[in-house]
Ligand SMILES: [Zn+2]
């Protein structure tokens with residue numbers, strides 16, 4: 001009778017051999033390394049990409065998502081400072097009290113932090129908190145609402 005090899009059973013029984021485990025460890029290490037390299041490639045790509053250079057490529061969608069996440073992060077950074085009564089000068093990075101009109105480091109005129117848009121018409125310009133239409137003062141920063 002021809003011997004029948006149960007491959008699954010053999011694999012299971014011998015998976016714990018030190019040599020097999022050594023291979024597994026190296027595979028896992030290389031897998032990690034591969035992920036790091038993919039990350040690095042992505043980093044280089046986005047640093048050099050613009051909306052024009054990605055248009056029509058396979059990266060277009062991912063690039064847009066990346067940019068949206070970046071914008072959202074910037075808004076959240078601003079809000080984080082604003083709820084602490086602070087803001088950052090966009091020119092020099094100096095941190096100032098939220099009511100400053102000019103940066104005391106570089107002299108930059110400070111514009112409204114949050115600009116209401118058509119989709120989001122009722123947000124406090126100082127701290128970005130949304131408000132109900134007939135509210136007079138922002139409940140977070142006390143700013144008088146238009
Ligand atoms: Zn400044």
Ligand SMILES: [Zn+2]
Nearest residue numbers: 124127138141
């Ligand atoms: Zn506010």
